[in-house]
Amino acid sequence: VNLPFALWSPLLPELPEVESVRHSLLPHLIGRQVARVIIGRTDIVTPPAAESHLPAHMLQGQVLQRLDRIGKQLLLHAASGQAIGIHLGMTGQCTVLRPGEQPERSDHIHMRWQLVDPARPAESSAELLFRDPRRFGELRWFACPEAVATFAARLGPDALAITGQDLFERAHSSRRAIKAVLLDQAVLAGVGNIYADEALHASHIRPRRAATRVTRAEYESLAAAIRAVLTSAVTAGGSTLRDYLDADGNRGSFAAAHRVYGRGGQPCLTCSATLKQCQVAQRTTVFCTNCQR
Numbered sequence: 001v002n003l004p005f006a007l008w009s010p011l012l013p014e015l016p017e018v019e020s021v022r023h024s025l026l027p028h029l030i031g032r033q034v035a036r037v038i039i040g041r042t043d044i045v046t047p048p049a050a051e052s053h054l055p056a057h058m059l060q061g062q063v064l065q066r067l068d069r070i071g072k073q074l075l076l077h078a079a080s081g082q083a084i085g086i087h088l089g090m091t092g093q094c095t096v097l098r099p100g101e102q103p104e105r106s107d108h109i110h111m112r113w114q115l116v117d118p119a120r121p122a123e124s125s126a127e128l129l130f131r132d133p134r135r136f137g138e139l140r141w142f143a144c145p146e147a148v149a150t151f152a153a154r155l156g157p158d159a160l161a162i163t164g165q166d167l168f169e170r171a172h173s174s175r176r177a178i179k180a181v182l183l184d185q186a187v188l189a190g191v192g193n194i195y196a197d198e199a200l201h202a203s204h205i206r207p208r209r210a211a212t213r214v215t216r217a218e219y220e221s222l223a224a225a226i227r228a229v230l231t232s233a234v235t236a237g238g239s240t241l242r243d244y245l246d247a248d249g250n251r252g253s254f255a256a257a258h259r260v261y262g263r264g265g266q267p268c269l270t271c272s273a274t275l276k277q278c279q280v281a282q283r284t285t286v287f288c289t290n291c292q293r
């Protein structure tokens with residue numbers, strides 16, 4: 001089988017993949033009560049807690065109220081104000097099992113939440129699994145809304161809603177390469193390697209150009225390009241990554257739409273010049289020397 005490069009590259013799921021996981025989980029979680037938490041590993045939880053406290057910290061007994069996304073992380077909020085952060089990392093998966101279903105793979109499942117409808121507490125409604133074979137992901141415990149707010153304050157505004165003005169104000173004083181600035185989650189939350197390359201190509205800016213040398217007008221078109229590439233990727237269910245599956249086990253379909261990412265040495269889809277590949281911020285970077293200045 002001749003698969004595109006993106007299918008087999010080990011990559012972090014980016015904002016669209018996480019957003020797509022969020023959408024697929026929502027109908028199974030919201031309004032449900034956590035009847036029981038089954039803990040496989042304790043060392044994937046930050047901050048560490050005594051093992052006897054972990055089930056309570058993992059929302060045992062609580063009613064799930066909201067599933068938010070902040071940058072590339074999911075935040076599962078209980079009605080009590082306590083919350084769990086879920087960072088999928090490179091290989092983490094959140095899967096939902098309906099009653100009677102068995103997981104496709106039962107190894108490396110580190111946490112299971114058995115859920116019930118509070119109106120019918122005797123019967124299981126679904127089970128949420130967190131599986132992570134290589135343990136690059138993480139679960140984070142938040143004891144109160146203030147702890148969530150402190151965590152969120154370390155991240156920049158969400159990339160899906162970034163404005164040109166915001167991006168200009170947060171980025172333009174940096175002497176770093178514009179791509180490195182886009183990848184900095186404290187500047188902007190949710191842009192990773194794929195969508196940084198795609199947005200820079202769409203807005204005709206070279207990834208290595210210093211952020212100080214990007215004009216005000218270019219920040220407008222860059223912000224618009226970031227919103228556009230992320231929005232179309234969310235619609236397509238995220239890029240197709242090797243270890244990435246949404247909660248229903250579906251693979252994303254956006255990889256076919258990449259115009260530069262993973263295409264170094266191939267012709268630019270805009271002008272047919274050969275795309276260049278280099279390293280920026282220790283990440284493989286692809287750009288067009290003709291379209292991008």
Ligand SMILES: [Zn+2]
Pocket residue numbers: 268269270271272273288289290291292
């Ligand atoms: Zn080009």
